[in-house]
Amino acid sequence: MFFVTPSISAADTLVFGGCSQLKFTSGSPYEYTVDSIFTSLVNSAMFATYNNFTMPVAATGGSTTQDTVYGLFQCRGDLNNGACNRCVAKAVSQIGTLCFDSTGGVLQLEGCLVKYDNVTFLGEEDKTVVEKKCGPSLSPYSDGLGRRDAVLSYLEAGDGTYKPFRVGGSGNLQGVAQCVGDLDPRECQDCLSDAVGRLKTDCGAAKWGDMYLGKCYVRYSEGRDHSYAGKGKRFRHLFHGGFSFLFLVVYIWVGFA
Template identity: 40%
Template sequence: MREFFFFFFFFMLINLQESRAEDITAFVYAGCTQAKYQPGSPYQYNVEALLSSLSDASGVSPYANLSSGDASPAAAAVYGLHQCRGDLSAADCQACVRSATAHLSALCLGALGGALQLQGCYVRFAKDVFAGQLDKSIAFQKCSAPSNGDVAGTRESVLDALALAGAAGSYRVASAGAIQGLAQCLGDLGPSQCTDCLATAADAVRANCGLAGSASLYLVKCYVRYWSNRIPPQSIPGYHPESSHIDRTSRIVAIIAGVMAVVVLLYVFVASLKRPSVEDREEAPCIHHGKH
């Protein structure tokens, strides 16, 4: 029974951790170039080496801009970067980037370049240098149905606050009334570039999503997201208000207490099956051993 309790408790903790990991590695979008490289070429080796280096670097820094292969021949050089969401720990960042590089290798097999956005991180590689270059083209957008409530005013306050993220760092969260949001730039952008990128993203949300109750808009170098706090906290990646943290902790404690109670009841039940009843003890024949 003790071994069963340990296994059950350990299994539950693993599931809790996996639920969190599934959140940060959830797929958002991906893209690959149509141009291909020759299998077995130096470029293929450099792509594999670059993605491996990004995966290793993500355990040390939430952002890295690397290259693989020297510029001679120039056709073999590969450039890439990774960017983790600003609220992730080093361990979660590396787990996300490892997942992203593995999926990117499969999705863009043979492509000269590719990019993959997960909920918790972004990875890109290309044959040309792209770091430091502001690209405000839309990579992905998703808008929900129009909200039944009045979100215009509070949403504008959130979008305005998120557009200032470039002045306060590459990652920012904001809230107003029932609306919460987050924004982030890639680490290769300077403060003015980041502010410019986020302002463009916020304007694109207004133009493309109307009064949607929630929206996600990703430009190549930055993104803006907002949602209503009436959405269950576990479905909102990247924003962890204190009240939601307390709610999650309370739920986990309640689950653990419930599991322990079930284990105790099972232990008592199994023990009662093994214990002979009073009637059995009274009716059991006495056996005497002696010499014959």
């Protein structure tokens, strides 16, 4: 077992994105608050790889109720501050277009995650399958399956210390895992264990596999074979917080170096 570092060359590559079907009024205090959240995410990414913000929306028209906007970003653990800031800025720009006038949205790039909503999700464990992809089967004459299981076991167990970002490899088989920073160590471990179990069950003896849950992901690949090799697009819905999110998933070539 040895450590590997994923390539950062495709940090701004789109993995998936989704938007709430609920809309806010253009020019409203809610839009101003979302813009403020976005600005805070980008600015904070210059100094940290994770942060979250909670901002109340100014009540209008004598209303006694008040909305709140919640937002977070997270960069892949190997990105430096400059790369993290550029990735988050790209994600904020894309989610602002993809989710125009939506009260909530999420965007996962290769190097970072951005999410906002008016329903709190901070500190809540979420093991909903958001995206999964499996490659072709490993050669029955190779030892790839054993090495795959060893890498996934390492990513699941770690080295005994709490590490929300983990990388590992065996031979030319490499893997990476990460939890969102608002999870505590127990929740992170629970999420990663679930993702690893689902990868083994759903992808079987595949040469590569991705399992993105709501608050963590686990990925592995053999050599340079990896997912998103096509150029097709598909739409699907994920129900979250009582609202329906419309997801756009784009398959493109990426890989671990």
